[in-house]
Amino acid sequence: MTTSGAQVNLSLKVNGQDRDVRVYPMDRLLDVLRNDLRLTGAKEGCGEGECGSCSVLLNGELVNSCLVPVLQARDAEIVTIEGLAQGPRLHTLQEAFLECGGAQCGICTPGMILAAFHLLEDNPQPSLDEIREGLSGNLCRCTGYVQIFEAVARASRSEPTE
């Protein structure tokens, strides 16, 4: 059991690497990723779980990292947008977002791509309605969503990157 209000040492597996951090239990996972681990792909938009720009995968589940106290991510496997590309080779979804114009200002893009990744893992050939539902927790104020949905549909038709 952790002691009161004090910092604790935790291990996280982030993008396949073991990372040790010294944190307060109520630090938000988003802040630990951005400030302690310098992974700034996850963005803070609303800070209240409405916009999805801080989305990451926590043990394979899409979550809003602004709503996760880091203690609850102890020993968990975390995937951020930085973990999708393999070296210089972009993930199929990232390629599709580029080709379809699915990113404009870019703030929502990391979360949007992770939400799409989570959707395609579960459902490799989603219908348009299923794409819309899978991304419904991720807000974009630039694109009007059409190019984003096209990008996800395109990625679902291509061969997997692996």
Place this chain on the structure above:
Amino acid sequence: MRADPTEYELVAPGSLHEVTSLLEREPGGWLPIAGGTDIMVQYAAGKLAARKLVSIGDLPELRRIEVADGEVRIGSACTYTSVRKHSIVSQEFPLLAKAASWTGGIANQNRGTLGGNIANASPAADSLPALLVYEAELILVSARGERRVPYLNFHLGYKKMGLAPDELIRAICLPRRYAGYHASARKVGARNAQAISKVCIAALGRVAFGVVTDVRIAVGSVAPVPMRLTETEKLIVGRAINTEMLSSSRKAAAAEIRPIGDIRSTAKYRAAVTGNLVVEFLEQLRQSEAGA
């Protein structure tokens, strides 16, 4: 003002026994946190009054869905995702699966829990009307033992509930007796995902030879607590669904609720929509027999 993490304690004892022992030592001193989809919002806004939190989201005892002959028992820390993906829950309790599917977006469904929805006690909670119509029972646990209470009347007033300071919601039990019922749920809000309801309804009914033989209707966002429309139900049971009956049901529902005007809607709109939703359900109920 953003919250300062140095001012908060969070512990994760890892077993139900240790959590109930902690609550026994300091009743009311620790706020249980599961998926954090409500608590972390208050925390981030600097509005979380509790300074000591105990994590219960990972307790295996609270994360199981158990299927018995007479009932389905959903652990309080089961997420909306696990509820909506469970085959028996989605087949036999479609109102609950549907409410789970329109609660927040996918990321919130992956973290938010059914027990958390009850304990947060929002009048606008999407899953609670479904629990009311299925006549759910709650298993509450403390170091003193377990007790089982009907979910109906668990909410005593705005954010007040029949839970002792050393108690935790352990499971939500749903009786498996609604197979032959017509089920209908609808949320009226600015948008389905994420947006909080202006009005939401869950309803079950049976009809034979045009006459309603049984009915249960519950609505959210129209009173300080999610409510069963028991007076409206009394008026509906035993009657044929016709124009006059629809009109009186609409009036009864609008009169029975206690809506307020707030940032999402007005009391007048909520009363009108509640009446419309009851009529819509009854029309579907009538057609369900015609189509059967």
